[in-house]
Amino acid sequence: MVTTAPYGGWTSPIDARAVAAHDGRPAFVGVVGDEVWWTEPRPAEGGRRALVRRRPDGTEESVLPAPWNVRSRVLEYGGQPWAGTVTEHGPLVVFSNFADQRLYVCTPDDGDAPRPLTPLSGTGGGLRWVDPVLRPELGEVWCVLEEFTGDRPTEVRRVIAAVPLDGSAAEDRCRVRELSDDRHRFVTGPRISPDGRRAAWITWDHPLMPWEGTLVRVARITGEGEFEDVRTLVGDLGTAAPGGGAAGESVAQIEWAADGSLLFVSDRSGWWELQRIDPDGGGADPGAGEEPGPGAGDGAVALCPSRQEEFGGPLWNVGQRWFLPLENGTVAVIHGRGSTTLGILDPVTGELVDSAGPWTEWAPTLAVQGSRVLGIAAGPHSSYEIAELDTCTGRTRVIACRHADVLDPAYYPRPRSRTFTGPDGRDIHAHIYPPHNPDHRAPDGELPPFVVWAHGGPTGHAPMVLDLEIAYFTSRGIGIAEVNYGGSTGYGREYRERLRGQWGVVDVEDCAAVARALTDEGTADRARLAIRGGSAGGWTAAASLTATDLYACGTISYPILDLTAWATDETHDFESQYLESLVGPLAEVPDRYRDRSPLHRADRIAAPFLLLQGLDDVICPPVQCERFLAAVAGRGTPHAYLAFAGEGHGFRRADTIVRAVEAELSLYSQTFGLARSDVPVLELRG
Incomplete structure (x- = not known):
């Protein structure tokens, strides 16, 4: 009635209890071998972020018990806090723990407790880590290091650093290798080319925010795992003058394609567009004293031109992903105007085919496993859930965090x-x-x-x-x-x-x-x-x-x-x-x-x-x-x-x-x- x-x-x-119990959403989805992993909110457990794994048979479990909290504080808003791979002992995962901001490593199938990889620091906000990339062949994990040099919140430096996986840096800051210099105030984690010979990352400086102007830096990786011949390939910091000065070019994400070209999302056209560039063309000369202005990256080619839509977004969290290349050469993209959807782009023809489903918003986190694309999406009648797109069949299904009408x-x-x-x-x-x-x-x-x-x-x-x-x-x-x-x-x-x-x-x-x-x-x-x-x-x-x-x-x-x-x-x-x-x-x-x-x-x-x-x-x-x-x-x-x-x-x-x-x-x-x-x-x- x-x-x-x-x-x-x-x-x-x-x-209000129902509101609190369902506050937050899954984030930072990734693949470890044949398993899907992500972080998940736990409002009833002090608000911690749990690391969850989904096995091939569909069973799920929390990787770490409370009070472990997988969350980084780099830039205070954090970003990608974990990375995993498969070893002969099963999954190996490296993560940032919120309470002390140290990097830890664990092999959960062994039942051993996580071991710290990085030291503590009593200066300011200490040492913080985000956007890790595992390099097991080097016995290291590469990531962004945020290091406070004084007690003031602005007394801080950021570099790309290499942390030994053997734990030798847990009490010794000197064992952490710095791969990039701190010439730029802000950096993202490195993206390593398929042949392992190059690295690329995004930088920017005060007073710009990353949606106002950024640079893409590339470097050769030596046999000893050092960066050399560092140069700027794409981007523009503009004049950064808010009282009418020209803004720069915002590059929100970069990834390497299988052919060695670099894919990136840039708003140079007025919309964040997906583009490709040959890393051997354009850019500033190594060691040049001045950064390139407008025109850097002129060799770039738009992969889906003439669409007034966004293929990227504001880089609030280090490690966000709006696109990822697949092994067959196509690219999974999150795109739209106002709302977003997941599509598969053929970079040769520019054809874009969208996935089916009830979702109107895809979070900027993607993972690829063979021909499958994994993402996190929600709609007007469903909360955020982890969805899988099989690009061979075109079928999209929910595999985890399935929305349930409580x-x-x-x-x-x-x-x-x-x-x-x-x-x-x-x-x-x-x-x-x-x-x-x-x-x-x-x-x-x-x-x-x-x-x-x-x-x-x-x-x-x-x-x-x-x-x-x-x-x-x-x-x-x-x-x-x-x-x-x-x-x-x-x-x-x-x-x-x-x-x-x-x-x-x-x-x-x-x-x-x-x-x-x-x-x-x-x-x-x-x-x-x-x-x-x-x-x-x-x-x-x-x-x-x-x-x-x-x-x-x-x-x-x-x-x-x-x-x-x-x-x-x-x-x-x-x-x-x-x-x-x-x-x-x-x-x-x-x-x-x-x-x-x-x-x-x-x-x-x-x-x-x-x-x-x-x-x-x-x-x-x-x-x-x-x-x-x-x-x-x-x-x-x-x-x-x-x-x-x-x-x-x-x-x-x-x-x-x-x-x-x-x-x-x-x-x-x-x-x-x-x-x-x-x-x-x-x-x-x-």
Whole structure:
């Protein structure tokens, strides 16, 4: 029987415990012999990432017991944390352990405990490792080393290093061989050519982010495993001037083809395109003092030209893979515009054939096993699962992390992708999730409350996939609008560069334009709008509350609130100069930093808000929240602050997620006048 009840007052079987239990997704899929391996979240086990293997008979097991946590902290966002191969003793795996950031090696079939390969360091953030490549013929693993040289977060260097597999470097830093120099601030792990004679990697430097300008470096590998004749083959760092300067060329990924050519994804055309280049042609001369400008890599050939789609994305995690070559010469590619799909590209003819399946989003992680391609995908009605494409038959099937409807899917949202018109007639892409519950309907004439979700990044993207946190709200009669505001990825370089110098302006305007459009068309209640976001989305939420009276309340999670402090040693090295492009050079526009910061606009906030923060967050540290709360104190604005010990940037523990979700619902219930008794009342103080 369908019950008539006000929007926001509906009952739902989707509780916060269900949201927490299914938070996170599998990641970093790979192949070890004839087995498939990946990492998987464990919210109930302190939020650790487990390493899981799937045997050929389909059985699965966790490789390492708690508290082992397979996760790297390089660039703080991490990346590929493990690599494996098969030896006469069975699988051998090397991984980064989150607690101490040491590299460990283990042979799980022997039952032996993991052994450390790298030493500890008491300087700053110590030694960290990511994107490992096993070289058993040399008795080494090659990977990125991030080494802190002082206590400040920006006192750090990064190189490609070789670590002995025999454990001799576990107590001796001198046993680690450095393969590249630290001329460039950032590096990715090496990709080794099929004949083992060359290495290639990606580099970039402050103040650029990797989606603004990168270089591809290549080197010959000597018989002793050293790099020589290092040169730049592809890429362009541009002028890196946010106040109108030309941006460079972003190369998001590189891989070697079987014929010795180098495949890479570049946005030189305005879209991340897949290209091929002969490593013996073009590039800067070895030892040249200047990096190449526009024109480096002119010998490259686009493999799928004239498609205004993305074949890559922003390199937030070291080791992301949007494409991989297969042994028959074709290339598995993740591509699309807004949404993504998995396809097989013939690099000779340019023919692209997409796989079948219900998925609308493929994560940037691929593995190849013979004629099979393995990836991680999700859709509007399914969470992320590990799928296998057999390129011989064209059949796609789920082999692990299969989505299971723990609740009746009738309560899942029914989203729609839409394009709205913003200021100056610009397009704004968004996913709209109206309230939906088969057991309830609203009284005639009532409009629902809506919450605008601003994603993080801000160079990021909100995919339209099943998210039980969204379902938690929509099944209770609260609509969600996920806005891919200007600056988001998935729509070409021009769209993502709208935020250049305009952070806190374009993102705020785009979110507001979507909210107003929903009210103007009669989809949402103008008096019951809210905004929420985490990280950069937390910034947008806070900035929105200071810039407009459109929203009745807001939820701000682990945000940036003080631009000046964040740009002057109050965040990690990777993003320490990100604001140079998002806002402008601090030395040139200091007033802009102050004027846009919610900290210095706290007197404009009248709407109630909830502030959520992890106390171990080094990306957006809690000190920013503390200063913001001090600025709000005594102004009579109802608010609550929940800080969680043991949580960093983004919440991973089940109890934290439950508390945060229920507190957010309580905020909306109190602000919108909803009658709810199924969550603890959030105490709001003025």
